[in-house]
Amino acid sequence: MTPKAAYHHGDLRAQLIEAVRDLVETHGPDGFSVAEAARRAGVSSAAPYKHFKDRPDILRAVAGEGMDRLRVAMEQAAAAHPVGSLEAVAAIGLAYVDFARTEPGVFRLVFGLTEGHENAPDLQEKGECCFGVVVKAVADRLKRPTNDPLVQRRAYMLWSFVHGHSFLHIDGKTRVSAARIDDWLYLTEISKGVLATLPGA
Amino acid sequence: MTPKAAYHHGDLRAQLIEAVRDLVETHGPDGFSVAEAARRAGVSSAAPYKHFKDRPDILRAVAGEGMDRLRVAMEQAAAAHPVGSLEAVAAIGLAYVDFARTEPGVFRLVFGLTEGHENAPDLQEKGECCFGVVVKAVADRLKRPTNDPLVQRRAYMLWSFVHGHSFLHIDGKTRVSAARIDDWLYLTEISKGVLATLPGA
């Protein structure tokens, strides 16, 4: 466990990701450098290239890991409420907003493509999994199948809402509005509104 | 009008802003350099410093100019419909989404703080003006004063929604959802939903 004694500590990859996550939070998604990350991990500037192809590859890894945590948070939030309840839907939204608030840098990284790496298929898939959590909760609530276009549409509406609220929040735009916002009340109200407005149902 | 003959063309500032706007669209808010902007304007790399204090100052100018255009677009969109109509509200939202779609780079710049220049008071004010357009339309629609907390709250809800939809759109996340979206129908539906759900009114 001595820091330098562990020549091959086998943990560098994880440590680098952690360092980059920290840098992304401090300096923004573009304000990180491989060199600085290596420095923080107490390692030479060449070492990261033993674990990652290049700079974008590192960012991709951090984004992927962030998305995993986001999905888990949403799943756990939903699991704390009865299946099909309005609260389950609202709780997912709250988990989303909380994630954005706690890790605005990673949140921005995940949703900003930042370097034009929109085409990474694993990130695409992770994103779909996240959205899938919302879709499932909505489907349960509306007692319809997940592939029902109406379910997809309502889920997307909720997502837009929560996504916009998250961004406005971390960008400090919330203060523009005079109305103070209690997230839980707010999200419950929104969820109810969106899920109630069922045309022809 | 000969390009080089105009030693003092008096237009450099505007030309630089235009060049930076272009770079921001192409390479993202952080992917622009003063040097490249100067090159595009056909000017030495030191010239920009005659018009701007430093790099962030240029970005701030571009952001401010973008916000002006966004506000004008929203105002014009609203003006095309009767005062107090639902369409006026939806049109503002559509103008917002259209702006994001047309100039994703500038949109991101405006809402990403990017360099930590959240404290520029003129940008803050411009932002409040933009939000003011929404507030006014909502107030007209609900026949309540603009400073009514309920109006502010509804306006913020609409903003969250449209903002989130804009970001998801330009980040290519729209394709995650199976449901194709017609923006106008979508925004009308949303506006109606948000403005109708008046607790106790």
Place this chain on the structure above:
DNA sequence: TGTACATCAGTGAACGCGCGTTCACTGATGTAC
């Protein structure tokens, strides 16, 4: 258990690059008399 060897995960020096910014300068423009 001991030895030979392949692999693996680091080092550290070096490279070329483009950038932000400064500086002394210069030629064009505007103004006062």
Place this chain on the structure above:
DNA sequence: TGTACATCAGTGAACGCGCGTTCACTGATGTAC
């Protein structure tokens, strides 16, 4: 109208910097016999 001068908006050379990435290397670890 002409001249002297202040100002203004550029130039271009130079600086120091940190970065991404490569390279030959080295010492530790794991494995086969």
